[in-house]
Amino acid sequence: MWYVLVILVTVFGVLGVAALSTMLERRLLGFFQDRPGPNRVGPFGLLQVVADAIKMLFKHDWIPPFADKTIFVLAPIIGFLCVLLSFAVIPVTANWSVAGDLNVGLLFVFGMMGMAVYSVVLGGWSSNNKFALLGGMRAAAQMISYEVFMGLALMGVIMTTGSFALNDIVAAQSHCWFIIPQFLGAIIFLMAGIAETHRLPFDLPEGENELGAGFHTEYSGMKFGMFFLAEYAGVALISCLITTLYLGGWQGPLLPPVVWFVLKAGFLICFFILLRAALPRPRYDQLMAFGWKVLLPLSLLNTVVTGAILLLRASA
Amino acid sequence: MFGIIRTIWMTFLHLFHKNETVQYPEQKPYLSPRYRGRIVLTRDPSGEERCVACNLCAAACPVDCISLQKGERDGRWYPEFFQINFSRCIFCGFCEEACPTYAIQLTPDFEMAEYVRQNLVYEKEDLLISGPGKVPDYSFYNVSGLAIPGKGKGEAEHELAPVDTHSLMP
Ligand code: SF4
Ligand code: SF4
Numbered sequence: 001m002w003y004v005l006v007i008l009v010t011v012f013g014v015l016g017v018a019a020l021s022t023m024l025e026r027r028l029l030g031f032f033q034d035r036p037g038p039n040r041v042g043p044f045g046l047l048q049v050v051a052d053a054i055k056m057l058f059k060h061d062w063i064p065p066f067a068d069k070t071i072f073v074l075a076p077i078i079g080f081l082c083v084l085l086s087f088a089v090i091p092v093t094a095n096w097s098v099a100g101d102l103n104v105g106l107l108f109v110f111g112m113m114g115m116a117v118y119s120v121v122l123g124g125w126s127s128n129n130k131f132a133l134l135g136g137m138r139a140a141a142q143m144i145s146y147e148v149f150m151g152l153a154l155m156g157v158i159m160t161t162g163s164f165a166l167n168d169i170v171a172a173q174s175h176c177w178f179i180i181p182q183f184l185g186a187i188i189f190l191m192a193g194i195a196e197t198h199r200l201p202f203d204l205p206e207g208e209n210e211l212g213a214g215f216h217t218e219y220s221g222m223k224f225g226m227f228f229l230a231e232y233a234g235v236a237l238i239s240c241l242i243t244t245l246y247l248g249g250w251q252g253p254l255l256p257p258v259v260w261f262v263l264k265a266g267f268l269i270c271f272f273i274l275l276r277a278a279l280p281r282p283r284y285d286q287l288m289a290f291g292w293k294v295l296l297p298l299s300l301l302n303t304v305v306t307g308a309i310l311l312l313r314a315s316a
Numbered sequence: 317m318f319g320i321i322r323t324i325w326m327t328f329l330h331l332f333h334k335n336e337t338v339q340y341p342e343q344k345p346y347l348s349p350r351y352r353g354r355i356v357l358t359r360d361p362s363g364e365e366r367c368v369a370c371n372l373c374a375a376a377c378p379v380d381c382i383s384l385q386k387g388e389r390d391g392r393w394y395p396e397f398f399q400i401n402f403s404r405c406i407f408c409g410f411c412e413e414a415c416p417t418y419a420i421q422l423t424p425d426f427e428m429a430e431y432v433r434q435n436l437v438y439e440k441e442d443l444l445i446s447g448p449g450k451v452p453d454y455s456f457y458n459v460s461g462l463a464i465p466g467k468g469k470g471e472a473e474h475e476l477a478p479v480d481t482h483s484l485m486p
Pocket of ligand 2: 367369373414415419420
C-alpha cells in the first residue's frame with residue numbers, strides 16, 4: 001500500500017513539477033527580460049498551466065501521412081517514460097523513494113538517459129522530414145557524447161562513496177557536500193546535464209533558427225506536449241541528480257528533509273532557466289569540440305586526481 | 317569564460333529591475349493627439365458637415381477603403397453616404413493629408429475590435445462627430461471662392477471682390 005502511494009505521489013509529483021516549471025520558466029524569463037510574463041490566468045498566472053494543458057489536449061493531433069505511424073506515436077512515449085522511470089531511484093528523503101537503495105541506482109539513471117536518446121532520434125527519423133531528421137541526428141550525437149562526460153564526471157563521486165546507490169551517496173555527504181571536493185566534476189556534470197536534456201543554450205537538436213523545431217517539427221497536440229513534459233521533467237531530473245550527488249540531497253539543518261530537497265532542486269531549476277535567459281546557443285561544431293576537447297580531458301583529469309588522492313589516503 | 321559568468325550575473329540582476337510592461341486594459345498608454353487611429357468626419361464651427369464629397373481621400377487611400385457618393389444641397393456638396401472599411405484601412409493618414417477641408421481626421425483611439433467583420437464597415441453616422449476635431453476654427457466655405465446661400469462671390473475671408481471683366485479700367 002505504502003509502495004503504491006509512493007509511486008503515485010512520485011509520478012504525479014513529477015508531472016506537476018514538469019507542468020509547473022513550464023509556467024515558472026516563462027515567468028522567470030519574463031522577469032529576466034524586464035516584463036512580467038504570463039500573469040493573467042488565475043493568481044500570479046498559475047492557472048496558465050491548466051490553460052496550456054487544455055489547449056494541448058484539444059489541439060488537432062495530426063500524424064503526417066508520410067510518417068512512420070507506429071514509431072511516430074511511440075517516440076514521445078519512450079522519451080517521457082524514460083525520464084519518469086529515472087525518478088524512481090531519486091531519494092527525496094531517507095526513506096521516501098520508489099527504489100532509492102537500488103544498489104545500481106546511478107547506473108539505472110544512466111541507462112534510462114541513454115534510452116531517452118531513442119525518443120528524439122526515432123521522433124526525428126519517423127517524421128520523414130529532413131529538418132526533423134537533422135535534429136534527431138544532432139540529438140543523437142550530442143546526447144551520446146555528453147553522456148560520456150557525464151559518466152566520467154560522476155566517477156569522482158562514485159569512487160569517493162564506493163557505491164552506486166543514491167542513498168549511500170547522500171549519506172556520504174553528511175559532513176561535506178561533494179560540490180566542494182568535486183567542484184570540477186559538478187560543473188562538468190551540470191554542463192553535460194544541460195546538453196543531455198537539450199536545453200538552451202545546448203538545444204541544437206531543436207535550434208529554431210536553422211531547423212524549424214528540430215526533431216519535433218511534425219508533432220502537434222499532446223504528442224508535442226509529451227516531448228515538452230519530458231524535457232521539463234528532464235530538467236527536474238538533472239536538478240534532482242545534482243542535488244543528490246553534489247549538494248547533499250535531503251540533508252540540511254533545521255528544516256525537514258523534504259523541504260531541503262525541494263529547495264535545492266528548485267534552486268537548480270531556476271538556475272537552468274537563468275542559463276537559458278543569459279547564454280546564446282553555440283554552433284554545432286563548437287558544441288562537439290567543446291565536449292571532446294575540453295570536457296573530456298577535464299573529466300578524465302578529475303577522475304585521475306580524485307583516484308590518486310583516494311589511493312594516497314588509503315595508503316596513508 | 318569570465319564573459320559567460322558576467323552575462324549570467326547581469327541577467328540575474330534583471331530580476332530586480334522594474335518591469336517595462338504596460339498592463340494594457342487596466343493601464344492605458346498615452347497617445348498623442350496626432351496618433352493615427354479611428355477616423356472621424358468633423359463639422360465646421362457653424363455645425364455643418366465639412367466634407368464636400370470631393371473624393372480626394374478615396375483617391376489618396378492606398379487600399380481603397382473609402383467610398384462615398386456626392387449629393388448637393390443649397391449649392392453645397394456633401395456626401396450622401398460615406399463608408400470607411402476599417403477591416404482594410406491601414407491607418408496611414410493619407411486621407412487626412414489629402415482632404416482640402418480638414419473633414420476627415422484620424423483620432424487617438426484604436427479600440428475598435430469587432431466579432432463580425434461586417435461591423436468594421438463604418439457608415440457616415442458612425443463617422444460623423446459633432447465637433448470640429450483638431451482644427452477648431454477652420455471653415456472651408458468661409459475661405460473658398462464658391463458662392464453659397466448667405467455668401468456671395470468675393471465675400472469670403474481674405475478675398476477680394478471679383479474683377480469686372482467687362483470693364484477696361486485697371
Ligand atoms: S488612413 Fe489610409 S488606409 Fe485608412 S482610410 Fe485613410 S487613406 Fe485609407
Ligand atoms: S473627407 Fe475630405 S477629401 Fe474626403 S471627400 Fe470629404 S472633403 Fe473630400
